[in-house]
Amino acid sequence: QVQLVESGGGLVQAGGSLMVSCAASGGIFSRAAMGWFRQGLGKERDFVAAITWSGGRIVYADSVKGRFTISRDNAKNTVYLQMNSLKLEDSAVYYCAANTGSIAITSLGRYDYWGQGTQVTVSS
Numbered sequence: 528q529v530q531l532v533e534s535g536g537g538l539v540q541a542g543g544s545l546m547v548s549c550a551a552s553g554g555i556f557s558r559a560a561m562g563w564f565r566q567g568l569g570k571e572r573d574f575v576a577a578i579t580w581s582g583g584r585i586v587y588a589d590s591v592k593g594r595f596t597i598s599r600d601n602a603k604n605t606v607y608l609q610m611n612s613l614k615l616e617d618s619a620v621y622y623c624a625a626n627t628g629s630i631a632i633t634s635l636g637r638y639d640y641w642g643q644g645t646q647v648t649v650s651s
Contacts, residue, residue: 529553529640531623536645544611547645549623551604555640560626561599561606562638565619565647572622576608577632586633591617613649620644 535547549561562577576587576597585597596609606623624638631637 529555531625531640531642533623533642533645536621536647538648538650539613541613541615541649541651543613545613545647546607546609547621549606549642551625555625555627556604557601558627560632562624562626562632563597563608564622564624564635567619572635574633574635615649615651618647618649620646
C-alpha cells in the first residue's frame, strides 16, 4: 500500500524559512517523480515544484522560483521542499504527490498518489 506522509508545516513570519518533508512507503519512491502542490483557502490546487526520480529534472512554478528548493533522498524515500523568503501568499496546505508513469510532472492530473497535506501559514 502506497502512503505519502507530509510533515514540517507550521506558522512562520513573512520573510522566514520553513522546510516540509514527505516520506513515502509502498515501494514506488525510487521510480516516481515527486511533486509538491499547494491549495490556499478557497483556491484551486496548484503546482509548486517537481523532481524526477533521478533528480535530473527539476521544475518550479514561477511564483516560487528562486525561493523554494525541491530535493529528494532516495535512500530515505523522502522528498523535501525548502521554502525561503516566504510571503503571505505562500500560505496554503502543501501536498506531496507521486507520479509513476508520466513525463508531465507539472500536471496535477498525472499524479497517482497523494499525501494528506500539511498546513503552512505565513504571518505578517
